[in-house]
Structures are given as structure tokens and as C-alpha cells.
Amino acid sequence: MxxxxxxxxxxxxxxxxxxxxxxxxxxxxxxxxxxxxxxxxxxxxxxxxxxxxxxxxxxxxxxxxxxxxxxxxxxxxxxxxxxxxxxxxxxxxxxxxxxxxxxxxxxxxxxxxxxxxxxxxxxxxxxxxxxxxxxxxxxxxxxxxxxxxxxxxxxxxxxxxxxxxxxxxxxxxxxxxxxxxxxxxxxxxxxxxxxxxxxxxxxxxxxxxxxxxxxxxxxxxxxxxxxxxxxxxxxxxxxxxxxxxxxxxxxxxxxxxxxxxxxxxxxxxxxxxxxxxxxxxxxxxxxxxxxxxxxxxxxxxxxxxxxxxxxxxxxxxxxxxxxxxxxxxxxxxxxxxxxEPVRVRDNGREVLPEPVRGDIEFEKVGFRYAASGAGISDISLRVPAGSTLALVGATGSGKSTLVKLLLRFYDPDRGEIRIDGKPIGSLSLRSLREAIGLVSQDVYLFEGTIRENLAYGNPQASDQEIVEAAKTAEAWSFIRELPDGLATPVGERGVRLSGGQRQRLSLARALLKNSPILVLDEATSAVDNETEAAIQRSLARIGHNRTVVMIAHRLSTIVDADQIAVIREGRVAEAGTHAELLQKDGLYAAQWAVQTGHALP
Structure with missing residues (x-):
């Protein structure tokens, strides 16, 4: 075509x-x-x-x-x-x-x-x-x-x-x-x-x-x-x-x-x-x-x-x-x-005041993709600074769309997104995106060494800082076993590494960027249960001084989230903590029952 x-x-x-x-x-x-x-x-x-x-x-x-x-x-x-x-x-x-x-x-x-x-x-x-x-x-x-x-x-x-x-x-x-x-x-x-x-x-x-x-x-x-x-x-x-x-x-x-x-x-x-x-x-x-x-x-x-x-x-x-x-x-x-017209323009002149707290607010946000008509409608969510928001829902429900709007990969059709009280449209793209570290489900590693990929968001990082980030992301254990360690070439798109290894490197790269907001788009989807547990331990450590937005299909990874929002057909169907949502006996409770094996026949 x-x-x-x-x-x-x-x-x-x-x-x-x-x-x-x-x-x-x-x-x-x-x-x-x-x-x-x-x-x-x-x-x-x-x-x-x-x-x-x-x-x-x-x-x-x-x-x-x-x-x-x-x-x-x-x-x-x-x-x-x-x-x-x-x-x-x-x-x-x-x-x-x-x-x-x-x-x-x-x-x-x-x-x-x-x-x-x-x-x-x-x-x-x-x-x-x-x-x-x-x-x-x-x-x-x-x-x-x-x-x-x-x-x-x-x-x-x-x-x-x-x-x-x-x-x-x-x-x-x-x-x-x-x-x-x-x-x-x-x-x-x-x-x-x-x-x-x-x-x-x-x-x-x-x-x-x-x-x-x-x-x-x-x-x-x-x-x-x-x-x-x-x-x-x-x-x-x-x-x-x-x-x-x-x-x-x-x-x-x-x-x-x-x-x-x-x-x-x-x-x-x-x-x-x-x-x-x-x-x-x-x-x-x-x-x-x-x-x-x-x-x-x-x-x-x-x-x-x-x-x-x-x-x-x-x-x-x-x-x-x-x-x-x-x-x-x-x-x-x-x-x-x-x-070709630039639809998301870098017209903002403001920068987020230091220190960035990471308070996020979605207010009646609506957006539709021109090609498919899918999107989200009238979503309002508040993520206090230092807290964790988990987004769950079926594929295509609109979870990743919220992340794309937060990073201004797109601009919303309606409503407003604010960080620390400032509309993100008023911020320069550099100021906005420097405040957010993204770990995507589809990990992209550039051809080069592990060191170069880890330091991508912070090129001046020392080897000590790189190693600390790798340890926090539970990646150092496999890196140190490689013949060339941090100097090991990853191949085109990281082809020389396993999916779980690429995922852990992606998390370490985001941590080394040291952004006050961390977005995890199904960051544990490509890892085994042991690695997932290790990443969960590291997230528990780093989540204390960061705002975390998680998208997850495995509900076991988000039970400790401060707030869980269930997205259905582009809207917030229900929200609350893990315990609160189980008590409501709604969509979340039904999905939990399926994943834990307690669903009714």
C-alpha cells in the first residue's frame, strides 16, 4: 500500500x-x-x-x-x-x-x-x-x-x-x-x-x-x-x-x-x-x-x-x-x-518549577484517534505526588492513550492534563518529557553497548550510577555475567538479549534518567515470575519518592498501588484501592477472581 x-x-x-x-x-x-x-x-x-x-x-x-x-x-x-x-x-x-x-x-x-x-x-x-x-x-x-x-x-x-x-x-x-x-x-x-x-x-x-x-x-x-x-x-x-x-x-x-x-x-x-x-x-x-x-x-x-x-x-x-x-x-x-503539519507543537514556554513534585491531574480528558475513532471520553483522575496509580482494563480500552496524552505524543480533544498544577500544553516539551521516565511494553534498544543504552537518558552518568540503576532494576545480575559486562553489544533492537533482559535494561534506563514521574506500560509483561517479583521489589523501593503510573494486565503486580482505575470503553468504570475494589465486587473483582483461579465455573 x-x-x-x-x-x-x-x-x-x-x-x-x-x-x-x-x-x-x-x-x-x-x-x-x-x-x-x-x-x-x-x-x-x-x-x-x-x-x-x-x-x-x-x-x-x-x-x-x-x-x-x-x-x-x-x-x-x-x-x-x-x-x-x-x-x-x-x-x-x-x-x-x-x-x-x-x-x-x-x-x-x-x-x-x-x-x-x-x-x-x-x-x-x-x-x-x-x-x-x-x-x-x-x-x-x-x-x-x-x-x-x-x-x-x-x-x-x-x-x-x-x-x-x-x-x-x-x-x-x-x-x-x-x-x-x-x-x-x-x-x-x-x-x-x-x-x-x-x-x-x-x-x-x-x-x-x-x-x-x-x-x-x-x-x-x-x-x-x-x-x-x-x-x-x-x-x-x-x-x-x-x-x-x-x-x-x-x-x-x-x-x-x-x-x-x-x-x-x-x-x-x-x-x-x-x-x-x-x-x-x-x-x-x-x-x-x-x-x-x-x-x-x-x-x-x-x-x-x-x-x-x-x-x-x-x-x-x-x-x-x-x-x-x-x-x-x-x-x-x-x-x-x-x-507535513506538526500537530503537537512545542509552543509552551514554561518549565516545571524545581523540585518537580509529580502531582498529576486528568480533568475531563477526551480524545479520539482520527483513523479508528477509538479513544477515551471524559476521564478525570488525580495522582498525588509520590503515589502510585494503576490502570487496568481490556486491550483497547484506552489505558495507553492516557500515557500518550500525558507525554504529549498527542494533544487531547477536550479537557486538560496538569502536572504540579501547570497545564502540560503550557510547558515546553523538553521540560515535560524530562520529568517523565517511560518503560514501555515494546522495549526499544539502540544498536550499541549496554552502557550506551542505559545512559541514553543521562549521557553524563558515571559507571557507578549506571551500576546502581542496573542493580535497582534487577539487571546487574545478568550484566556482570556477560563476557564484556557493560561493554557488551546488544545488537540491532537488542536482538542479542532475551525479552526479560531487555525489559530490565529499559527499567534501569528510566531509573537512571531520575525523573520524578515514572510510567510503566506493562513493564513486567515480558519477564518470568521470578524476575517480575524482583522488579516489584525494586518498584517498591523507588516508588517512595516518585509518582508512578502503571499499566498492567497482571493484577498481582498492582495490589499495593495507592489507586487503581479500571478503564472500560474509554471511561473510568471504577476506581479505588485493591481492597476497596474487591469489596465492590465489580469488574476488578471479577478479573481478580479469574486470574487467581477463584472464578465461578
């Missing part, structure tokens, strides 16, 4: 994408002007030798009556010597400015692609969690990596080629009209056809290259998902099936490229015949005029050489347009990502 933010750009002109790119790159104006100037000067020097050849022919034929003689060079030898010196400086100038434009364009390409990738990544980090829940990570990686690289390839060579083709047409055209307006008209006759052909192929190729970018994103997504789920693939012996699905995605990419290549490849043969018509017109008509004496022989030589210099480079438009279309399709996707 294609990513909605990476929608097809067939209805948007590639030149509109170029306009958006130019607006984005306005900070690079000086570099662009300098690179463009060097490209123009280089092309003018590049054209000059053809003119000098015609002047040399004029010297050989007319000698003392040549064009060079009118400039003060009396003898033919002086004229040839002057032309030789001038040729040397023209070639040196051409080489110098070729070096300069290549340096400028390539450095600009590197700088712009780096900044685009960085801006896209930083913008993506600001997007709310719903964006990542509805968009493929493979597509996002393809946008930030492959699409940015496509733009870099165009800036490396395509931009210079487009500028130099334009300079060639203008400069050569001026020389033609000075020497012979008739020949100029004949030579320029194919150019409207060539330009029309270029735009025709551009319109045909644009949607095809947009489809190519979609397909490469789908392919990246497939590869990312399969490599991340390799254990599941192996356990279901689905290697062949997944290989065939990857082949289908790869073949779709090949087919999309084939259609684009078929269009771009047709450009050169068509344009070649138009170029031939212009060249033959100059060659024959100019030759007849030179034989008749109405056109200087040297001027005829200049026109013949410049006709080739004018028309043949236009065949390169096919490659340039190919680069341009690929780059603009990619640019559209990058800029679409950058234009």
Missing part, C-alpha cells in the same frame, strides 16, 4: 517542484549565483575555439585582408601567433572555470542534500505519533536517503548541463545573426521542435518517474520489514514466500523504470533527425553562399562548426531531462515530508 504523504506528483508540474526547491534553497543564493556564473563563463570559453578556427581559416585565405589584419596584426604570421596565444588563454580559462563550476556545484549538492536530509529528519521528529503509526518507516527512509541522493545527482551535473545548453543557444545564436541572419534562421529552425520535444517528453516522463519513486519506497519498506522480522519469517518457514513477495516488489520497480526508460530513450532518435535538418541547411546553403562570394570563407567555417556546437549538445537534453525528472519527483516527496 502506498504511503499517503508520498502521493503521486503526476498532477504537479516538475517546474513547480523546482520552484519549491529554489524557495527552500534561498539561503544558498550566493553559491548558486557563483556556480551559475562559472558555468556560463566556461561555456563561453568552450564556444570560442570554433570561432577562432573560422578566424584562422580567414587568415589563411585572405592574409593581409583578413579580420585579424583589421585589428592591427599586419602579417599572416603575426595573426597566427596572436591566435595561438589567444587560444592558449581561452583553453586555460575554460579549464579553470570548469574546475570552479565543478567544485561549486558538487559542494552545493553535498551541502544541500545534507541539509535537506537533516531538516527532513528533524521535522519528522516533531511529528505526532499518529504520523508514524500510519506511515511506513521504509518509505520515510527512502525519502530521506534515496530521494535526497537523486537530487544530489542532478545538482552534480544536470543543473550545469541545463545552464550550458541555454548559454550555447543564446551565444551561438548571437554569432549566427551577426554573420548571416539567413543561415541563423535555417540553423535555428529545428530548435522549436527540439524544445517542444523536450517538454513533451518531460510531461510524459514526469508521472512515470513519480511512480518510480513510489516503487523504490515500497521496495525499501519491504526490505526493512523483512529484515526486522527475520525471526518470524524463519519460525514460519516463510523464506520462499517472502522472497517471492520481495521479487514482486522488485519487479514492480523494474517495470516502473522500464516505462520511464522507454519514454526517455525515444527522445534522442527523434531529436537527432531535427538536428540533422538544421546542420544540412547550414552546410549546403552556407556553402553555396561562400562559393558565390556572398559569405566569407572563414565565416562559413565558423557557422559550420558552431552549428554542430549549437545543435549536438541538445541531444544531451534527454539525459538532463531524465536527471531532472527523477530529481523533481524525489524533491516533491522530500518537500511533501517537510510540509
Amino acid at each position: 502506498s504511503d499517503p504523504t508520498q502521493r503521486s506528483t503526476s498532477h504537479i508540474s516538475s517546474f513547480a517542484a523546482l520552484g519549491r526547491l529554489i524557495r527552500y534553497a534561498r539561503g544558498y543564493r550566493r553559491q548558486i549565483i557563483a556556480a551559475t556564473t562559472c558555468s556560463i563563463i566556461n561555456k563561453l570559453f568552450d564556444i570560442a575555439p570554433e570561432i577562432l578556427i573560422g578566424v584562422a581559416i580567414d587568415v589563411v585565405v585572405n592574409q593581409e585582408d583578413s579580420f585579424m589584419a583589421s585589428l592591427g596584426f599586419e602579417t599572416a604570421r603575426e595573426q597566427i601567433t596572436a591566435l595561438a596565444i589567444l587560444t592558449f588563454f581561452i583553453w586555460a580559462g575554460e579549464s579553470l572555470f570548469e574546475y570552479l563550476y565543478q567544485i561549486l556545484w558538487r559542494n552545493l549538492a553535498q551541502r544541500l542534500q545534507s541539509d535537506l536530509r537533516q531538516d527532513a529528519y528533524e521535522h519528522a521528529q516533531k511529528l505526532d505519533m499518529s504520523f508514524f503509526e500510519t506511515h511506513s518507516s521504509g518509505q520515510l527512509v527512502a525519502t530521506m536517503n534515496d530521494d535526497v541522493n537523486q537530487l544530489e545527482r542532478f545538482l552534480d551535473g544536470g543543473a550545469n548541463a541545463m545552464i550550458q545548453v541555454l548559454v550555447t543557444v543564446v551565444a551561438v545564436g548571437a554569432v549566427f545573426f551577426v554573420l548571416s541572419p539567413l543561415i541563423a534562421l535555417l540553423a535555428f529552425t529545428p530548435i522549436p521542435l527540439i524544445i517542444w520535444g523536450a517538454f513533451y517528453f518531460q510531461r510524459k516522463a514526469g508521472p512515470l518517474y513519480a511512480d518510480v519513486r513510489e516503487k523504490v519506497g515500497d521496495l525499501s519498506s519491504r526490505l526493512s520489514n523483512n529484515l526486522g522480522g527475520i525471526a518470524t519469517i524463519k519460525s514460519f518457514t516463510a523464506e520462499q514466500r517472502e522472497a517471492e513477495r520481495l521479487k514482486a516488489s522488485s519487479e514492480a520497480y523494474v517495470e516502473a523504470n522500464r516505462k520511464a526508460i522507454r519514454i526517455s530513450s525515444a527522445f534522442i532518435p527523434v531529436i537527432r533527425m531535427a538536428i540533422l535538418a538544421g546542420f544540412l541547411a547550414t552546410f549546403t546553403v552556407g556553402g553555396m553562399m561562400a562559393l558565390g562570394g556572398s559569405l566569407n570563407v572563414g565565416a562559413y567555417g565558423v557557422l559550420v562548426f558552431l552549428t554542430q556546437r549549437l545543435l549536438w549538445p541538445l541531444t544531451g537534453l534527454a539525459e538532463v531531462i531524465d536527471l531532472f525528472e527523477r530529481a523533481m519527483a524525489s524533491t516533491q516527496r522530500i518537500l511533501n515530508l517537510l510540509a
